[in-house]
Amino acid sequence: MKTEILFLAGMCLCACSRTPQEQTSFPSVKVVHAEVMEAPSSRCYTFISQPYRLSELSFRVGGPVHAFDVQQGQFFRKGQLIAAIDERDFVIQKQRTEALYRQAEVDYARISSLYAKDNISGMNYEQAKANYECTKADYEAAVNAWEDSRLYAPFDGYVQQAHIERYQDVKPSVPVVTFIDLSRIKVEAYGPRIWRCRCGKKILWRVWFASMHFLTGNLCLLNIS
DSSP states (O other): OHHHHHHHHHHHHHHHSOOOOOOOOOOOOOOOOOOOOOOOSOOOOOEEEEEEEEEEEEOSSOEEEEEOOOOTTOEEOTTOEEEEEOOHHHHHHHHHHHHHHHHHHHHHHHHHHHHHTTOSOHHHHHHHHHHHHHHHHHHHHHHHHHHTTEEEOSSSEEEEEEOOOTTOEEOTTOEEEEEEEEEEEEEEEOOTTGGGSOTTOOEEEEEEETTEEEEEEEEOOOOOO
16 A cells, blocks of 8 residues: 555656756857958049140241251250241341441430530430430340241150141241140049049059050149039
């Protein structure tokens, strides 16, 4: 009897015992730390290049061109002769006005001396003075015209295009050559982020042509429009 009671008590204890709960599984998450990555500093943009300076050179006087042996792309140093007009007429005019000017200068000096001593009227003195100033102006104009018959390179540069031929009779202000300065190049580029570059900031730029690098430099000025 006691054995049966112990057996029943053991069965009750087993029935009342709790079953262990199953463990809940969670999905695994991979943690990645954020890193600062620098954007590439190089950009590719289309651009328009222009010479640093471009001038259309012309004579201030007219006449037949005597000296002009220029080829497209030819290089000239600053002050080097590019073209010259036949100077014979200008030399004759300079010599004639110089003679009149020297004579008027002597007469004016003589009359000024007499006028200072009150030996001549004021009207004669004023006439001599006016004649002296007029002949001096004519002589200076003749000298300027003679000097303007020669065309010199205003800066180191290249002939982009010749507009006349030798022995051609040219008129004043008619373009003789288009002269360009390639010591520096102006580049106009358009891009979505170019505006971020501050004016005056130096930027290394390179120009590629036919897969060959041939120009490089610093961008020193940026115009934003």
